[in-house]
């Protein structure tokens with residue numbers, strides 16, 4: 001689908017593999033979807049209420065480019081309290097249109113054409129394309145089920161060149177659910193520091209860490225001054241449709257990102273910012289309840305997958321299981337497609353998440369228990385069919 | 388107690404499922420449930436029914452505010468007991484404010500409830516007055532929203 005009006009950068013990137021699968025799945029009825037990368041809860045009512053109230057009070061104009069100061073202050077307090085990462089609300093926090101915009105800002109403000117950015121894969125689908133869009137070169141650092149989809153310092157060191165600018169990390173991870181321990185992250189941090197790389201740390205699933213506490217990259221020794229922290233409200237507070245996230249970085253980097261944000265976006269949606277303020281102030285109980293319910297469903301789903309013979313590591317966070325389907329001899333794409341047609345279960349083939357994803361499927365367990373039970377039954381009969 | 392929360396939401400959840408969700412063995416869950424039943428923490432397992440959807444004569448629920456004369460020595464407890472023993476009484480609460488007891492009654496018809504109030508409740512010696520409110524429609528009951536359109540609005544596959 002080329003056209004001489006399109007830029008080379010746009011021609012260079014591919015549409016998301018998820019999109020392709022979506023088109024296929026959405027043409028069918030009665031599907032149980034494990035393909036959904038978002039909570040199955042509606043946003044808690046107090047948050048919705050706060051946003052409605054802001055509209056009633058007529059808060060309908062632009063806010064400061066970086067977001068309302070009150071919200072930045074609250075974000076700063078929240079990060080400090082929960083993850084021991086203090087940021088100056090005036091100069092180091094920017095409220096964005098989702099973590100998605102935050103990732104884009106981080107890339108655009110720090111990467112030059114030709115620079116290489118390491119992407120730990122399997123990864124969220126937007127990382128590599130966003131690097132490519134600005135003329136950067138995404139370099140895959142593949143992880144595999146053998147080491148629980150964790151990245152090692154050696155793997156990073158092997159791929160560093162003169163042109164390497166930074167590295168994209170995401171723990172808890174989409175799609176694998178992998179969480180790295182403090183010690184493991186510290187080892188990675190050593191090599192990052194040695195090569196003077198920037199870390200783009202997408203911690204949008206931080207609150208959904210099930211065994212132990214989340215370790216934030218900028219809280220590690222030597223990391224804060226080189227880290228761009230990306231997060232948002234979509235997952236933990238069930239606010240995907242609000243398009244609200246934030247990005248924190250040392251002041252000079254934040255100032256750079258703010259330049260782009262102010263020209264491209266002006267500011268994030270005002271009513272969403274008021275909702276987010278309520279989320280941080282009074283949203284913790286309900287958030288913890290949702291997280292507990294994901295944890296229980298994770299336990300149920302992963303152990304059920306093992307029962308029917310799918311090899312699956314235990315995801316320590318987020319709401320995805322990433323079982324291996326290698327034993328079936330099918331590629332992940334053909335497995336997902338056959339499963340969809342035979343049993344009407346939608347999952348996402350692992351190869352769309354980059355290197356290391358082939359041979360796996362991503363199943364989101366953020367769906368009702370009864371649907372999960374039904375899904376496991378159907379996957380079970382599918383496995384028996386194709387044997 | 389996550390076990391209790393799960394059972395409160397769905398009393399029919401199989402032990403096997405609960406065990407998987409909480410990552411403990413089925414025997415342990417069974418032991419825990421038996422112990423909780425014994426200690427009367429779990430008092431029973433019931434279903435929540437939307438009777439308006441069933442082809443049977445609809446029941447009627449009334450909430451009655453009752454003012455009573457408390458008795459020396461036993462306070463409200465004695466009259467409360469006399470009231471909650473009636474099988475028509477589904478719930479009974481001692482309230483602060485302008486009246487003392489709140490009685491929830493279920494009957495088949497309005498006159499059945501009326502009869503209960505006039506013949507059984509208001510004739511009790513310590514009952515000074517009653518005010519009866521009939522429920523017209525149930526929107527939410529025991530934390531469950533009735534007529535809730537809770538279909539999944541999410542697109543089938545997303546990042």
Ligand SMILES: Cc1ncc(COP(=O)(O)O)c(C=O)c1O
Nearest residue numbers: 098099100124174232234245546
């Ligand atoms: C790892 C990761 N980062 C960022 C996002 C985007 O989140 P937002 O809705 O805040 O743009 C997602 C959404 O799926 C994600 O999985």
